[in-house]
Amino acid sequence: MRFVFSLIVVIACNFCSNAQTTPGGYSESDVRALVERINKLEKRVAELEGKDSSSAASVQVTEGQAPSQAPAQPSATVPLATAPANKPPGQHDMEAMHQQVASEAESFPSLKIRGFADVDFAANDQPNTRSGFTLGQFVLHFASRLSNKISYFAEVSLTAQPSLYNVDLERSIIRYDVNDALKISFGRYHTPINYWNTAFHHGAWLQTTINRPDMIRFGGTFEPVHFLGAQAEGNIPSGALNLGYNLGIGNGRGSILSRAGDNGDVNNNRAWLVNLYSRPTKFRKLQVGGSYYNDEISLNTIGGVLPEGPASREWIAAGHLVWTGETPEFLAEFANVHHRSILTGHGFDSQGGYAQIAYRLPFWEKKWKPYYRYDYVQVPAGEPFFFTVDNVRGSTLGMRYDISDFAAFKTEYRNGRAAPNSPVRANGVVLQTAFTF
Amino acid sequence: MKHKTFVVVLAAVGILLAGVAETGAQTKASDMAVIVNPSTPVSDLSLAEVRKVFRGDRQYWTKDVPVVLLIRAPQSRERSVILKTLYGMSESQFKQYWIAKIFRAEATTAPKIVYSNDMATELISVIPGAIAFIPQSDVKDGLKVLKIDGHMPGEPGYPLK
Numbered sequence: 001m002r003f004v005f006s007l008i009v010v011i012a013c014n015f016c017s018n019a020q021t022t023p024g025g026y027s028e029s030d031v032r033a034l035v036e037r038i039n040k041l042e043k044r045v046a047e048l049e050g051k052d053s054s055s056a057a058s059v060q061v062t063e064g065q066a067p068s069q070a071p072a073q074p075s076a077t078v079p080l081a082t083a084p085a086n087k088p089p090g091q092h093d094m095e096a097m098h099q100q101v102a103s104e105a106e107s108f109p110s111l112k113i114r115g116f117a118d119v120d121f122a123a124n125d126q127p128n129t130r131s132g133f134t135l136g137q138f139v140l141h142f143a144s145r146l147s148n149k150i151s152y153f154a155e156v157s158l159t160a161q162p163s164l165y166n167v168d169l170e171r172s173i174i175r176y177d178v179n180d181a182l183k184i185s186f187g188r189y190h191t192p193i194n195y196w197n198t199a200f201h202h203g204a205w206l207q208t209t210i211n212r213p214d215m216i217r218f219g220g221t222f223e224p225v226h227f228l229g230a231q232a233e234g235n236i237p238s239g240a241l242n243l244g245y246n247l248g249i250g251n252g253r254g255s256i257l258s259r260a261g262d263n264g265d266v267n268n269n270r271a272w273l274v275n276l277y278s279r280p281t282k283f284r285k286l287q288v289g290g291s292y293y294n295d296e297i298s299l300n301t302i303g304g305v306l307p308e309g310p311a312s313r314e315w316i317a318a319g320h321l322v323w324t325g326e327t328p329e330f331l332a333e334f335a336n337v338h339h340r341s342i343l344t345g346h347g348f349d350s351q352g353g354y355a356q357i358a359y360r361l362p363f364w365e366k367k368w369k370p371y372y373r374y375d376y377v378q379v380p381a382g383e384p385f386f387f388t389v390d391n392v393r394g395s396t397l398g399m400r401y402d403i404s405d406f407a408a409f410k411t412e413y414r415n416g417r418a419a420p421n422s423p424v425r426a427n428g429v430v431l432q433t434a435f436t437f
Numbered sequence: 438m439k440h441k442t443f444v445v446v447l448a449a450v451g452i453l454l455a456g457v458a459e460t461g462a463q464t465k466a467s468d469m470a471v472i473v474n475p476s477t478p479v480s481d482l483s484l485a486e487v488r489k490v491f492r493g494d495r496q497y498w499t500k501d502v503p504v505v506l507l508i509r510a511p512q513s514r515e516r517s518v519i520l521k522t523l524y525g526m527s528e529s530q531f532k533q534y535w536i537a538k539i540f541r542a543e544a545t546t547a548p549k550i551v552y553s554n555d556m557a558t559e560l561i562s563v564i565p566g567a568i569a570f571i572p573q574s575d576v577k578d579g580l581k582v583l584k585i586d587g588h589m590p591g592e593p594g595y596p597l598k
Contacts, residue, residue: 112539114540141540143545143546153545199537203537235494281488284525405533406532
């Protein structure tokens with residue numbers, strides 16, 4: 001009998017606990033608390049709607065007096081003002097939300113702005129050098145749909161200089177989408193022959209590390225960072241290979257080798273590029289691709305690039321292999337830059353590349369990501385265009401800590417040459433907090 | 438006495454079986470249906486194509502009908518399923534993915550957030566090219582449900598659970 005009684009008690013307890021627990025695992029007290037909270041929120045919504053309906057009514061009157069100035073797109077207040085008064089509280093909000101989302105899908109232009117910024121601290125062990133804080137780049141990115149098939153993108157950066165802020169229009173692109181296979185655009189781009197250059201642009205928060213690879217650093221000349229002209233891009237129907245492409249024609253390098261010819265081509269000779277990549281269906285995080293870039297560049301006696309200087313053909317062949325996951329993340333790129341004098345036929349080949357690996361640690365809330373990168377740049381002696389490019393053999397070791405979904409701390413140790421082509425090695429430490437807003 | 442014990446044990450077994458049956462029913466209803474605006478000119482997609490659509494790699498159904506992605510707000514089961522099966526990402530990675538995609542000028546907007554399956558259903562019916570993910574049990578008459586890899590939700594082999 002005792003056994004039977006115990007069994008009944010156990011079953012009853014089990015039954016009661018099941019009855020008190022929702023499928024999602026919430027207890028009855030949780031549900032009661034939620035219901036109370038919903039009641040409070042509904043009451044609050046009803047109060048706010050009472051206030052809103054009076055203000056919305058006044059807006060309606062204003063719009064009626066000046067119909068030509070009324071906004072063309074529906075706003076969140078319109079549905080509130082026009083909703084029948086006998087609807088239950090909460091339903092008004094939901095309807096407003098529905099209309100807002102629905103109208104967003106059709107309203108143009110639809111400008112969205114996002115910002116990126118960072119603050120850095122750097123120090124190294126070399127004599128006569130200074131450590132200290134620097135304000136990194138402040139970057140604003142604009143994306144706006146002008147119609148279902150036309151979009152505009154822009155990127156503006158503000159960079160601290162000794163006496164002022166340098167403002168630069170990094171990208172300004174208007175794009176016409178014919179379909180997924182053909183999107184035609186015009187403007188100023190980050191040259192799509194380098195993965196890093198187009199994946200992270202000026203968003204320090206987006207990249208795992210603090211510094212960019214040497215082969216594509218800001219202000220560098222090894223590869224052209226910017227490209228002004230026209231581009232066609234899209235997907236290539238290719239089944240599981242999932243191919244994509246970029247074809248571009250533009251001004252090529254400007255009178256300053258590190259800059260695009262923003263105000264016209266310096267030598268009346270267009271640069272062109274082709275980039276082909278694959279994101280195989282079977283390996284969703286893999287991207288592998290290759291690029292080719294051709295231009296004619298000129299050199300004058302003082303080292304600048306001018307039309308009247310000796311001219312060379314520039315051929316850049318580049319490839320990348322990227323695993324975009326975080327356990328691990330792997331990026332590797334290599335490029336060969338060939339310059340051949342049109343007059344003498346004498347050629348120079350310079351190589352640059354890097355391999356970077358990072359791994360999001362599975363513990364400590366997955367906020368930590370250690371990383372390592374090896375940078376390599378080799379320029380032959382006598383290369384006429386790359387006299388400011390350092391030969392690099394550098395290692396970077398760092399740790400990224402994501403404070404939140406939109407902000408990170410990074411710390412980085414770097415070992416490399418103390419000065420261009422110097423046999424002395426230097427050790428440096430950089431700290432950064434980077435974020436998006 | 439023995440008879441009473443037998444009845445009690447039988448009742449207990451019955452309750453347990455009822456619980457198991459209920460759990461089974463919940464599992465069966467948990468397939469995620471991919472619904473689209475009725476004018477969308479597709480009815481069958483492979484899982485790989487659904488991934489391309491939701492990852493923003495395919496942005497047009499036809500040359501004049503853009504894809505409009507509707508995704509449930511964070512914490513919902515529908516969003517968890519989509520992040521796991523289609524994106525293979527955590528919530529943080531998903532946010533970063535779309536920020537990066539827009540920053541690269543590969544997309545102009547992130548997926549639109551919907552706060553309930555009813556909201557998803559209503560918006561699907563009014564936005565041309567819209568696509569969303571709702572539990573099979575919430576699919577109402579008149580909605581266009583896509584076959585995935587040749588299977589409708591609830592059929593054996595349906596990949597989105």
